[in-house]
Amino acid sequence: MDLTVNGERHNxxxxxxxxxxxxxxxxxxLTGTKYGCGEGNCGACTVLIDGEPSQSCITSxxxxxxxxxxxxxxxxxxxxxxxxxxxxxxHSAFQCGYCTPGFIISTVGLLxxxxxxxxxxxxxxxxxxxxxxxxxxxxxxxxxxxxAGAEGNAx
Amino acid sequence: MVSxxxxxxxxxxxxxxxxxxxxxxxxxxxxxxxxxxxxxxGADFTLPxxxxxxxxxxxxxxxxxxxxxxSAAEKLTGVHAVCTAADFPSDISGDLDTGEVDIGIxxxxxxxxxxxxxxxxxxxxxxxxxxxxxxxAEAARLVKVEYEVLDPVTNPIEAMAADAPLLHEGLVARxxxxxxxxxxxxxxxxxxxxxxVEKGFAESDVIVERTFKTSxxxxxxxxxxxxxxxxxxxxxxxxWANTQGSFAVRGxxxxxxxxxxxxxxxxxxxxxxAFGAKTIPxxxxxxxxxxxxxxxxxxxxxxxxxxxxxxxxxxxxxVTVKMGATKEGKIKAAQARLVYGAGAFPGAPIMRGVxxxxxxxxxxxxxxxxxxxxxxxxxxxxxxxxxxxxxxxxTEQVMDELARKLNIEPIDFRIMNASKTGxxxxxxxQYTRIGIVEMLQAAKxxxxxxxxxxxxxxxxxxxRGVGIGWWPCGVDQASSRMLVQPDGRVxxxxxxxxxxxxxxxxxxxxxxxxxxxxSEVTVRVADTDNIPFTGSSAGSKVTRTQSDAVYKAxxxxxxxxxxxxAPRFNLEAEFVEYEKGHFFARDNQENxxxxxxxxxxxxxxxxxxxxxxxxxxxxRPANGYALNIADVEIDPDTGKIQILDxxxxxxxxxxxxxxxVEGQMHGGxxxxxxxxxxxxxxxxxxxxxxxxxxxxxxxPTALDLPMxxxxxxxxxxxxxxxxxxxxGEPPIIPPAAALANAVHDATGARITELPMSPERVxxxxxxxxxxx
Ligand code: FES
Ligand code: FES
Numbered sequence: 001m002d003l004t005v006n007g008e009r010h011n012x013x014x015x016x017x018x019x020x021x022x023x024x025x026x027x028x029x030l031t032g033t034k035y036g037c038g039e040g041n042c043g044a045c046t047v048l049i050d051g052e053p054s055q056s057c058i059t060s061x062x063x064x065x066x067x068x069x070x071x072x073x074x075x076x077x078x079x080x081x082x083x084x085x086x087x088x089x090x091h092s093a094f095q096c097g098y099c100t101p102g103f104i105i106s107t108v109g110l111l112x113x114x115x116x117x118x119x120x121x122x123x124x125x126x127x128x129x130x131x132x133x134x135x136x137x138x139x140x141x142x143x144x145x146x147x148a149g150a151e152g153n154a155x
Numbered sequence: 156m157v158s159x160x161x162x163x164x165x166x167x168x169x170x171x172x173x174x175x176x177x178x179x180x181x182x183x184x185x186x187x188x189x190x191x192x193x194x195x196x197g198a199d200f201t202l203p204x205x206x207x208x209x210x211x212x213x214x215x216x217x218x219x220x221x222x223x224x225x226s227a228a229e230k231l232t233g234v235h236a237v238c239t240a241a242d243f244p245s246d247i248s249g250d251l252d253t254g255e256v257d258i259g260i261x262x263x264x265x266x267x268x269x270x271x272x273x274x275x276x277x278x279x280x281x282x283x284x285x286x287x288x289x290x291x292a293e294a295a296r297l298v299k300v301e302y303e304v305l306d307p308v309t310n311p312i313e314a315m316a317a318d319a320p321l322l323h324e325g326l327v328a329r330x331x332x333x334x335x336x337x338x339x340x341x342x343x344x345x346x347x348x349x350x351x352v353e354k355g356f357a358e359s360d361v362i363v364e365r366t367f368k369t370s371x372x373x374x375x376x377x378x379x380x381x382x383x384x385x386x387x388x389x390x391x392x393x394x395w396a397n398t399q400g401s402f403a404v405r406g407x408x409x410x411x412x413x414x415x416x417x418x419x420x421x422x423x424x425x426x427x428x429a430f431g432a433k434t435i436p437x438x439x440x441x442x443x444x445x446x447x448x449x450x451x452x453x454x455x456x457x458x459x460x461x462x463x464x465x466x467x468x469x470x471x472x473x474v475t476v477k478m479g480a481t482k483e484g485k486i487k488a489a490q491a492r493l494v495y496g497a498g499a500f501p502g503a504p505i506m507r508g509v510x511x512x513x514x515x516x517x518x519x520x521x522x523x524x525x526x527x528x529x530x531x532x533x534x535x536x537x538x539x540x541x542x543x544x545x546x547x548x549x550t551e552q553v554m555d556e557l558a559r560k561l562n563i564e565p566i567d568f569r570i571m572n573a574s575k576t577g578x579x580x581x582x583x584x585q586y587t588r589i590g591i592v593e594m595l596q597a598a599k600x601x602x603x604x605x606x607x608x609x610x611x612x613x614x615x616x617x618x619r620g621v622g623i624g625w626w627p628c629g630v631d632q633a634s635s636r637m638l639v640q641p642d643g644r645v646x647x648x649x650x651x652x653x654x655x656x657x658x659x660x661x662x663x664x665x666x667x668x669x670x671x672x673x674s675e676v677t678v679r680v681a682d683t684d685n686i687p688f689t690g691s692s693a694g695s696k697v698t699r700t701q702s703d704a705v706y707k708a709x710x711x712x713x714x715x716x717x718x719x720x721a722p723r724f725n726l727e728a729e730f731v732e733y734e735k736g737h738f739f740a741r742d743n744q745e746n747x748x749x750x751x752x753x754x755x756x757x758x759x760x761x762x763x764x765x766x767x768x769x770x771x772x773x774x775r776p777a778n779g780y781a782l783n784i785a786d787v788e789i790d791p792d793t794g795k796i797q798i799l800d801x802x803x804x805x806x807x808x809x810x811x812x813x814x815x816v817e818g819q820m821h822g823g824x825x826x827x828x829x830x831x832x833x834x835x836x837x838x839x840x841x842x843x844x845x846x847x848x849x850x851x852x853x854x855p856t857a858l859d860l861p862m863x864x865x866x867x868x869x870x871x872x873x874x875x876x877x878x879x880x881x882x883g884e885p886p887i888i889p890p891a892a893a894l895a896n897a898v899h900d901a902t903g904a905r906i907t908e909l910p911m912s913p914e915r916v917x918x919x920x921x922x923x924x925x926x927x
Binding site: 025030031032033034035036037038039041042044071072073075076081085086088089090092094095096097098099100101104122123124126127128129130131132133134135136137138139140 | 459823825
């Protein structure tokens, strides 16, 4: 099957039912996307499929074939961090950092739908992601600052 | 004042000093790696040629193993090794290092791989290693195990009964009054106290007694255990682990495998949360045996169901607390009986439970009994301040109730009876410098306490509660090496695994010691061959103990530089001063040499500027304590609790990095709130866990948690060069207590069971109104 990840096309011989998460991590060695539960309950495995945040652990590789998959490794542009990555680093929006790729991808998805979300919209927009280190307060700060930065740039 | 050298090489106390670089927030030094996904966690590391290991687990909570047939699995193409307990060395001995929760080595070996009996659902009985994960899974299914199923017991109180199913035929309780006379599921009984509680209760005007119950909860770290072990032909074992303590992994593996520790190298990887659980060996020994048999590296990665069913969660408990006080508010007597479930093998955190249950207060007479009880559930591990969250939930409610009966404001009642520096704990340890009274007073004066509770927009009942918790915090040897590069940058190599900010914190400590900027320091975590012994990153001790090691290494480095520069100043080294990043002659401050320039000059002379130091073994634990004020609203129709306002107080000794401290405070509170309101293991009567997924074991998300204000207090520890206290564990302790007291304030009902699910709160409210 053909899988396009971070703008690169890969022709892969894999079981069509294998999870996208497993293919990304094991075949393409893109280990930034994490396993937390394998059942769609934690958000650690979130990637963008055609711009929509999706849980790669419960998405089959074949369902992603022919669509644009973006992982955490695909957010940087010309060696520059994506503004959401930048904001998460600046606000130290993590403790262990294991949930971070998932949160960042979910945030990128959220901000593309809602460029200027309220607190409540951020909380419900990120409700599919668990941070067991409890960095939510700083994650919300980071999301807001990324949103404000993007607003500033647009003006 | 600057913290940089005085001529005395040892500084054991920070009183009177201020630190220029403290109190500032620095970004995490691992930020770029974490936000790009470049950080290598356990499962992200793969050695070429690695096999995939898979553990075969018992489907039963309690059964005798009749036979294990591995032949079909062995024959499957792609399978390189299959092991059972028979492959593990049996005549093992030695002390284990498993953090804050002890386990005997034979028990640990049986926990790794069941021998005659399986004692919990998920108990390993065999393991396979194959070329890919699918073959390994298939091979695991082909291992045939015949069991004789036995009745399980999962509740610690039921397990104590004389007719309960017996887990270990030879287990006889240890206690101060001697060992018991016949086997039971009680593995230990601990008893401590002061004075005469009966007399104390007789002298009390008001007595409150309640029994509380809590369930097993999981640390819930998002990253499952994942380790790679390569047992090479030459006998050397390499381990890559997402562990809290690389030296603990080395020592434990050496004892379990009967190999010399020097033949094992452990390289710590990034750890995606641990909270005490990743201190106890879990998959390393199994991967080691599989690697030994196959001659290939073996990687084992657990899945979420395995994590929940078969790693070490936090203990369930049943606790009775009885306290009596005079009309004037003096606590005359306090008695507690703590029963903690250890899971399948002995070693629940009863000692910490016993120490912490009345630690914040000074009852005139006290008596505390702790029971360590085995049950057919996974063997517990430490969970952030193990034992203390539960004991505080119980004591703080009894304190609240007692105060209300005495018509004293609960916070005043706490202040009147609070422990102070120099007082003694129930088990006769003297407190080092503490500021519990100061913390209570700060809370009492804070707007979070003085302002009215917000009105419920839903028209629900509202209430406010206070809860406080104490934690001893640990000490252990900690080591770091400092190397000054020719360009003046400082490379710090440390033995402490970085769970959530060690590198950031140590860069700040090194900078403060040397009088340079943290950005000039690069910190790396070493493998076990490249740094002296360092205790696990557990027990809230890393920053405190490393502050001594880093300080000493820094002092030694400056001495080297001072000696090397002395000829340039035409002076003896003792007349060369160093301050704020510059060397100069004591009586001529004109000619200064910057740290950077000195580094270049000295390195050019081929003089290594390098020093390794370990923390002072005499360093004492600096206790931690925290307080929460919780405002809640409760739906009278459903019992649902919502948090309106939440404020965290904690004494950190000295505040180094507010962002880091806030991160720990928020994180502990988030787990404490989850524990208080939602989380619990549910077992059926066959001992099968009913909620082994993150859908059913629900941890708080952004929607569940309020914004939390942090109030950080500073009572410097009375030893250590920077006066730092432990920060990581105390914040999980008060939430259950504060929330329970808030629920009572709102509804008049006492919730004696965790979690405080809507159903429990609803029935407690009903019960209360039935009784009028
Ligand atoms: S791993 Fe996909 S949602 Fe948890
Ligand atoms: S930072 Fe550890 S899980 Fe979020």
